Amino acid sequence: xxxxxxxxxxxxxxxxxxSVEGLSRHHLTEILDTAESLHGVAERRxxxxxxxxxxxxxxxxxxxxxxxxxxxxxxxKRLSADVLNLNxxxxxxxxxxxxxxxxxxxxxxxxxxxxxxxSQSGAAEFMARHVKPHIAVLNAGDGCHAHPTQAMLDTxxxxxxxxxxxxxxxxxxxxxxxxxxxRSLIHAxxxxxxGEVRVIAPRTLLPVxxxxxxxQVFHAPxxxxxxxxxxxxLRLQRERMERALLPSEQEFFQQYGLTEERLALAKPDAIVMxxxxxxxxVEIDSRVADGPRSVILEQVTNGIAIRMAIMSITLxxxxxxxxxxx
Amino acid sequence: xxxxxxxxxxxxxxxxxxSVEGLSRHHLTEILDTAESLHGVAERRxxxxxxxxxxxxxxxxxxxxxxxxxxxxxxxKRLSADVLNLNxxxxxxxxxxxxxxxxxxxxxxxxxxxxxxxSQSGAAEFMARHVKPHIAVLNAGDGCHAHPTQAMLDTxxxxxxxxxxxxxxxxxxxxxxxxxxxRSLIHAxxxxxxGEVRVIAPRTLLPVxxxxxxxQVFHAPxxxxxxxxxxxxLRLQRERMERALLPSEQEFFQQYGLTEERLALAKPDAIVMxxxxxxxxVEIDSRVADGPRSVILEQVTNGIAIRMAIMSITLxxxxxxxxxxx
Amino acid sequence: xxxxxxxxxxxxxxxxxxSVEGLSRHHLTEILDTAESLHGVAERRxxxxxxxxxxxxxxxxxxxxxxxxxxxxxxxKRLSADVLNLNxxxxxxxxxxxxxxxxxxxxxxxxxxxxxxxSQSGAAEFMARHVKPHIAVLNAGDGCHAHPTQAMLDTxxxxxxxxxxxxxxxxxxxxxxxxxxxRSLIHAxxxxxxGEVRVIAPRTLLPVxxxxxxxQVFHAPxxxxxxxxxxxxLRLQRERMERALLPSEQEFFQQYGLTEERLALAKPDAIVMxxxxxxxxVEIDSRVADGPRSVILEQVTNGIAIRMAIMSITLxxxxxxxxxxx
Numbered sequence: 001x002x003x004x005x006x007x008x009x010x011x012x013x014x015x016x017x018x019s020v021e022g023l024s025r026h027h028l029t030e031i032l033d034t035a036e037s038l039h040g041v042a043e044r045r046x047x048x049x050x051x052x053x054x055x056x057x058x059x060x061x062x063x064x065x066x067x068x069x070x071x072x073x074x075x076x077k078r079l080s081a082d083v084l085n086l087n088x089x090x091x092x093x094x095x096x097x098x099x100x101x102x103x104x105x106x107x108x109x110x111x112x113x114x115x116x117x118x119s120q121s122g123a124a125e126f127m128a129r130h131v132k133p134h135i136a137v138l139n140a141g142d143g144c145h146a147h148p149t150q151a152m153l154d155t156x157x158x159x160x161x162x163x164x165x166x167x168x169x170x171x172x173x174x175x176x177x178x179x180x181x182x183r184s185l186i187h188a189x190x191x192x193x194x195g196e197v198r199v200i201a202p203r204t205l206l207p208v209x210x211x212x213x214x215x216q217v218f219h220a221p222x223x224x225x226x227x228x229x230x231x232x233x234l235r236l237q238r239e240r241m242e243r244a245l246l247p248s249e250q251e252f253f254q255q256y257g258l259t260e261e262r263l264a265l266a267k268p269d270a271i272v273m274x275x276x277x278x279x280x281x282v283e284i285d286s287r288v289a290d291g292p293r294s295v296i297l298e299q300v301t302n303g304i305a306i307r308m309a310i311m312s313i314t315l316x317x318x319x320x321x322x323x324x325x326x
Numbered sequence: 327x328x329x330x331x332x333x334x335x336x337x338x339x340x341x342x343x344x345s346v347e348g349l350s351r352h353h354l355t356e357i358l359d360t361a362e363s364l365h366g367v368a369e370r371r372x373x374x375x376x377x378x379x380x381x382x383x384x385x386x387x388x389x390x391x392x393x394x395x396x397x398x399x400x401x402x403k404r405l406s407a408d409v410l411n412l413n414x415x416x417x418x419x420x421x422x423x424x425x426x427x428x429x430x431x432x433x434x435x436x437x438x439x440x441x442x443x444x445s446q447s448g449a450a451e452f453m454a455r456h457v458k459p460h461i462a463v464l465n466a467g468d469g470c471h472a473h474p475t476q477a478m479l480d481t482x483x484x485x486x487x488x489x490x491x492x493x494x495x496x497x498x499x500x501x502x503x504x505x506x507x508x509r510s511l512i513h514a515x516x517x518x519x520x521g522e523v524r525v526i527a528p529r530t531l532l533p534v535x536x537x538x539x540x541x542q543v544f545h546a547p548x549x550x551x552x553x554x555x556x557x558x559x560l561r562l563q564r565e566r567m568e569r570a571l572l573p574s575e576q577e578f579f580q581q582y583g584l585t586e587e588r589l590a591l592a593k594p595d596a597i598v599m600x601x602x603x604x605x606x607x608v609e610i611d612s613r614v615a616d617g618p619r620s621v622i623l624e625q626v627t628n629g630i631a632i633r634m635a636i637m638s639i640t641l642x643x644x645x646x647x648x649x650x651x652x
Numbered sequence: 653x654x655x656x657x658x659x660x661x662x663x664x665x666x667x668x669x670x671s672v673e674g675l676s677r678h679h680l681t682e683i684l685d686t687a688e689s690l691h692g693v694a695e696r697r698x699x700x701x702x703x704x705x706x707x708x709x710x711x712x713x714x715x716x717x718x719x720x721x722x723x724x725x726x727x728x729k730r731l732s733a734d735v736l737n738l739n740x741x742x743x744x745x746x747x748x749x750x751x752x753x754x755x756x757x758x759x760x761x762x763x764x765x766x767x768x769x770x771s772q773s774g775a776a777e778f779m780a781r782h783v784k785p786h787i788a789v790l791n792a793g794d795g796c797h798a799h800p801t802q803a804m805l806d807t808x809x810x811x812x813x814x815x816x817x818x819x820x821x822x823x824x825x826x827x828x829x830x831x832x833x834x835r836s837l838i839h840a841x842x843x844x845x846x847g848e849v850r851v852i853a854p855r856t857l858l859p860v861x862x863x864x865x866x867x868q869v870f871h872a873p874x875x876x877x878x879x880x881x882x883x884x885x886l887r888l889q890r891e892r893m894e895r896a897l898l899p900s901e902q903e904f905f906q907q908y909g910l911t912e913e914r915l916a917l918a919k920p921d922a923i924v925m926x927x928x929x930x931x932x933x934v935e936i937d938s939r940v941a942d943g944p945r946s947v948i949l950e951q952v953t954n955g956i957a958i959r960m961a962i963m964s965i966t967l968x969x970x971x972x973x974x975x976x977x978x
Contacts, residue, residue, distance in 0.1 A: 042436040045645070046380030048408075054698030056726065067431065070410060074382065074435055077408045082700075082729045084722060101929060105719065108952035109726055110694040277427060300434035319697070368762040371971070372706030374734075393757065396736060400708065400761055403734045603753060626760035 020187040034309035052081035056111040062118040075307035121145035136314040151184035153303040171198040174234030200224035225265040342454040346513040360635035378407035381438040388444040401633035447471035462640040477510035479629040500560030526550035551591040672839040686961035704733035707764040714770040727959035773797035788966040803836035805955040826886035852876035877917040
């Protein structure tokens, strides 16, 4: 069973959320529509729904990420789940426990959902492959492989501004090579039928898979940003760059940083996105990050609705009779 | 808009709680009366009220303080809020994110209240100045500037024992210079019309602002403690003392430590207070700390009721129509 | 008042849970029966009971243990309590606060239950001796002395498979000397009238108290495992072994590790237990740990039901009129 099949039951319903790859437009639209209906909850006086009351969600973070962990924690609490935060780096793996033993033990505590963040590609898939049938696994970022909830909140943000995907021209700018965000987002945009997806990056920061995904490759923002509807700036993953592929942050900003001048190349109503946290003056100028075209903070807000949606859908599908999930 | 105006809406109602300075006797009495009504909740079988159900309270601690963080967490949970603890020292500021970006991101997660602790004076005020209108900011201690919830729990403790403030003589003893507790408490006592406020400290630990606040200055406890109703011992902030302003802890105790002999100078029914954690044998002798005049542990209990009161009042005022808060 | 009397009220009801020693078969059976009734809760759609709604449970961990802390946290949340996790190593004890002051302060925050883990024997007993009458103290492991909730989940696991205790032959294998688990378990098995309790260990890992407890001592698993119904492998407490009492982990495995060959010495339906986390290839071979006779993961699941039971019983007994508890 491949990773792609792993996240669906025999009737094609979502049991885990590991990767955007292999999902259909139907799956993505179900998530986006559910998130839309949940988006208003945060504006109510009482921001809670009883959907996951009595369920236990475990944040299994093998790699620190306060921001991502926090949005999953808030999403789970707003669905009335109990949340357990396990920072595994400081936990029993230091006593030599293997990943599988850790999984088996937390599973035995009768939890219902694992939110997994790991520095190694495939960790969430490994979990989903070995976990008991009643447990849902969500990938909160695994190595350079995938960050599918980020891709969904990005497409959700785009759809709320520009719902006609076939008409859209979208540019993704920066360190594509080390970005699990870019990879997942390109898959999502392809599945949703986006008109044109471009990547803009120096040759050294372009992975080999880019051309297989049918994206347009640009090395200079001057050409790549022209007439686009959406600009997605990537974070320069300093901690992920193992050796100097770029002379300096200053030079990166000079060549690729999003300034007001470069933004003017895009359509007048283009939106500017970034997964955060932003490096001001490295990927993006503050005037753009804080300017009227920026939807960067909307992305944060949308991230909670998207995670609530994915939690509701996957656990809802687990609640059906066991034989259906076999 | 000054910090003083910042915490009130156009009709003078409390929106944030940043500083005791600038508040009226009406504001302080409202907090004390609300705390009095909440004080009994902790003695009930079910210690929870639904007041903040569906609200999210974020503990934004840029400076570690288990004790203060814990009382805010308990206060929020007893009002049925969801609580998010963010220790920012270990979080995305380490990725170079600015204070304002941190604020904007957490704000985008649709939280309702920020409880802010920071080593720099003015941090909570900065937050309140930049935060969206629906969010309440509480100052949980900022540098040497203010610790207003501590001042309120102290005055609450005094009022429960000795409600006639104009008749009271209150002595604050120790490291006034580095104490945000002392500064906030003196303001609160002045606003509530305390009869006489004294500070007792060596010259090296007295800040310039003391005389402007109309307090009586004493350098020796022998004179300063005579006939007082309330003694507030301050913690010797070893970690805040940048250079040797005192020869040794032993010498401090000899000159200023509260012993049974010195306590005998005060009125027979005087109460002894300390913000905790106490340094036994430095500021206070164990026989006094654990003796019949000590109300130090009552202060801890009262701190939860006071924080529940301030949370209820500020979020209640935010819930009114937006135009009223403009 | 001895530690044994300390955990019972004047009518012999359980107020604290500090040690299995001194409890009667009635107490242990009450815990096991209550756990049995709670065991099914985790299989419901809504895994929560309202038993401790409005109560505050504090996990006071002076020694890190993610696994144990997590099961107590889950048990408390499934009973609807609010949970406060305090890792005291990083807290105000670093400001020089004594254990008693820490206790007094958390007590003043009107918590209802302290779950205490400490590297020193007697720490939980110290807490129970000094705590206010309305607070229940649970021992989550103190030094080499006791780990009574582990002993109860072990006996619960045995009883679910083999309820006829007088007919049972049980072997405990490994580092008895440093094991609080072994000590508590032997007491529990004696109280419940187990037919025969054996320990299997090298002389260097056997404490003096073993023979006083009426257990059979074996130095070789070849003899000790013969015809037993239950095998309890202990974790090799590497972090607790102060000097080299064993040549190497490899040699320990060769002499004492539970292999399929050694398991074949036991009865055909014998069960294999381990408190976890297991050291594969040190105490136990993976084929045994993951094999059909292993109930190691059931122990984890049962640990939550047992802790829910002990929390319910002790806090329930505290809720009676105060004079009864005097």
